[in-house]
Amino acid sequence: MAEASTLPNGARRIGNARGFTYLSLIILVAIIALITASAIKLGSVLQRSKAEQELLDIGGAFSDALKSYADATPQGQPTQPPSLKELLKDPRFPGTRRHLRKIFVDPMTRKAEWGIVYLGDKVGVLAVYSLSDAKPVKISNFPVRYSGFEGKTRISEWKFAMAADSPKGENQAQTIKPVSDLQQGLGSRQQNLPAPISPPKTDQPEPEKEAPPPKEEPASPYENVIPTPPETPPAEPQDI
Numbered sequence: 001m002a003e004a005s006t007l008p009n010g011a012r013r014i015g016n017a018r019g020f021t022y023l024s025l026i027i028l029v030a031i032i033a034l035i036t037a038s039a040i041k042l043g044s045v046l047q048r049s050k051a052e053q054e055l056l057d058i059g060g061a062f063s064d065a066l067k068s069y070a071d072a073t074p075q076g077q078p079t080q081p082p083s084l085k086e087l088l089k090d091p092r093f094p095g096t097r098r099h100l101r102k103i104f105v106d107p108m109t110r111k112a113e114w115g116i117v118y119l120g121d122k123v124g125v126l127a128v129y130s131l132s133d134a135k136p137v138k139i140s141n142f143p144v145r146y147s148g149f150e151g152k153t154r155i156s157e158w159k160f161a162m163a164a165d166s167p168k169g170e171n172q173a174q175t176i177k178p179v180s181d182l183q184q185g186l187g188s189r190q191q192n193l194p195a196p197i198s199p200p201k202t203d204q205p206e207p208e209k210e211a212p213p214p215k216e217e218p219a220s221p222y223e224n225v226i227p228t229p230p231e232t233p234p235a236e237p238q239d240i
Contacts, residue, residue: 080124
């Protein structure tokens with residue numbers, strides 16, 4: 001301590017300045033690290049938000065394709081395609097008819113693989129969804145079309161089903177039907193089909209069918225002809 005006290009004031013000031021500079025450098029590095037981490041996190045959030053918006057656009061294309069397939073269904077045939085490939089080329093028509101131009105890549109998983117909600121035991125496609133279980137950045141303020149996605153906690157809960165028709169007189173985007181409503185509606189439609197009407201049973205015996213009248217044979221041209229008696233020879237005179 002005695003030697004430190006004997007240092008000139010100039011050297012002591014230089015040492016204090018060096019210590020302050022070193023501490024300031026540490027603080028500056030820490031601030032830069034925090035800013036860099038925040039920027040990386042913000043960039044990741046923005047990238048996720050962009051991918052989610054792309055997923056909404058692709059899901060809307062799937063919804064429109066399912067509705068187009070249903071609207072083009074001939075009477076008496078199922079309105080749901082057996083798989084997604086029927087949306088690329090509808091086999092129900094002789095020519096090439098497309099409802100979807102391609103099977104898109106999922107922007108969340110970067111794979112062209114999608115989850116599918118089927119009607120019954122894989123009878124027909126009801127909805128398409130992402131296989132990502134990540135938490136979405138967007139959980140509110142959805143457009144009217146995706147109002148059913150409010151409050152969902154997983155990306156895989158965004159089910160893109162057939163689009164519903166807008167009310168008449170309103171220029172709104174078509175909303176996506178909930179999958180549960182589609183399943184209930186299709187199930188009740190099958191249960192409420194009218195039973196075939198059978199004729200009422202009566203205890204009275206059925207009337208016997210009358211026999212057709214006998215056919216009249218054509219009259220002979222000789223029926224009304226009166227036969228002429230045979231001519232008798234004249235009597236011979238007798239001798240008296």
